[in-house]
Amino acid sequence: MTSPTPADLRRWRRHLADERAEAAVYRDLAGHRHGEEREILLALADAEGRHAAHWEHLLGDQVGPPHRGDPRFRLLAWLARRFGSVFVLALAQRAEARATYDADVDATAAMAADERIHGEVVRALAARGRNQLSGTFRAAVFGANDGLVSNLALVIGVAAAGTPTHLVLITGLAGLLSGALSMGAGEFISVRSQRELLAASNPSLSAGDALPHLDVDANELALVYRARGMTVDEAERRADEVMADIAVLGSESREYHADDPSTEHHDLVGTDVGAALSSFCFFASGAAVPVLPFLLGLEGGSALVVAMAAVGFALLVTGASVGVISGGPPVRRAVRQLAIGAGAAAVTYGLGAVFGATIG
Known part of the structure; x- marks a missing residue:
């Protein structure tokens, strides 16, 4: 392996500082979240930590003193510590979208793929807040x-x-x-x-109460699913699943309400x-x-x-x-x-x- 040039060392140190700063952003954001979102953000921080370890390995004993990350990441870290809001996630989404590992010969293909997926993960988290x-x-x-x-x-x-x-x-x-x-x-x-x-488009609870009394052979529940946009085969299969669930449990299936697209954006x-x-x-x-x-x-x-x-x-x-x-x-x-x-x-x-x- 050829010795790295001074330009290589500067680039690796910059990447290392950025990865450490990104990991700090996600850890700080996780401090403002609970449950699943907290776990996701901590997992992102761990992934950035693995990327940082890659650059540390390349640098070896030439890591040098800690460098300040990109001003964008420092700003994100500051905002995350104080607000932890959807605005920070939106900024983090844009930061992930500007990742340059695809064009960096010293970054692995897995690292480049990680950054793309990180952008989608942050996009989904930001979408919740939006x-x-x-x-x-x-x-x-x-x-x-x-x-x-x-x-x-x-x-x-x-x-x-x-x-x-x-x-x-x-x-x-x-x-x-x-x-x-x-x-x-x-x-x-x-x-x-x-x-x-x-509200006028929401499924009726009284209709759900009628499910156990439907004629199993006719199973007009399939008409409901067809009216909601399913094909004939999909509607009949879904209706059979709901009726079978009722037969096994001995009570109505509330899954009847889960397939109605009219409730998605309420x-x-x-x-x-x-x-x-x-x-x-x-x-x-x-x-x-x-x-x-x-x-x-x-x-x-x-x-x-x-x-x-x-x-x-x-x-x-x-x-x-x-x-x-x-x-x-x-x-x-x-x-x-x-x-x-x-x-x-x-x-x-x-x-x-x-x-x-x-x-x-």
Whole structure:
């Protein structure tokens, strides 16, 4: 075996530091979990430990002092120790997706395969958290974004028409309150209606109670499974299994309910009250940003500049948050949010200026 070059040693040490940092992330995340998720995360940490041992073996007595891992992993470790949230899992998913072992001649094929599978494991864990957040988080993000964009557009449009500062402030506060109430009421009605529709599609418990009394020869239970989307053969086989289970146990089989696809996404909708409160609070918090400069006593162009800068920063944060939680590129999502907000503000500023000039 040829002696490693200085470049090889640097690369191996970098990989070693990254593997140790990744293992620390998963151990810290496991500290915030219980049961199966904790075991999965600890297993991932053990796998990263095996990868670290590979680089330690290659380095031998040239391991050197401990190196700091990639800044991404250090950030993940810091977040995991303090929050342990789905955001950290989403970031870890992106980190796993950027693994480079496929192109590294000194990494084994098993290590490269491990990293790909790790990405899928973390994706599945993050999906659990996304599912739990989906209803309320959707309302919160959309509420904050709508508050930022709509109230900034309102304030800028009114200010561009030459309206006095105190009237701009009153208009902004009125837009904040009316918009927050409208968003909260809309989310409540939307989520309540969706949950009612899903509830109407749930299997009937009384139908399950009738199973022991069905005609075994006719077994009309197969029609239920066919209506749920199974083929004729699948439906008859499943119905026979359920009826056989009832015959053996001497009681009804609740497996009847397990095959209905209409119940799969009920929990993803969230609660009506939670969605309404999130939408109200986050719209109000977003809509307050463009009003703050006027509340603090700024006037004219300076107030508008500060309002636009503050809203721009907030749009970048909300866009990046959506990117992280969805597993997408946060920078691209942040820029997209900023561009949408800037476009809306520019349109209303232009209309306000035209309207103000016409009136004047």
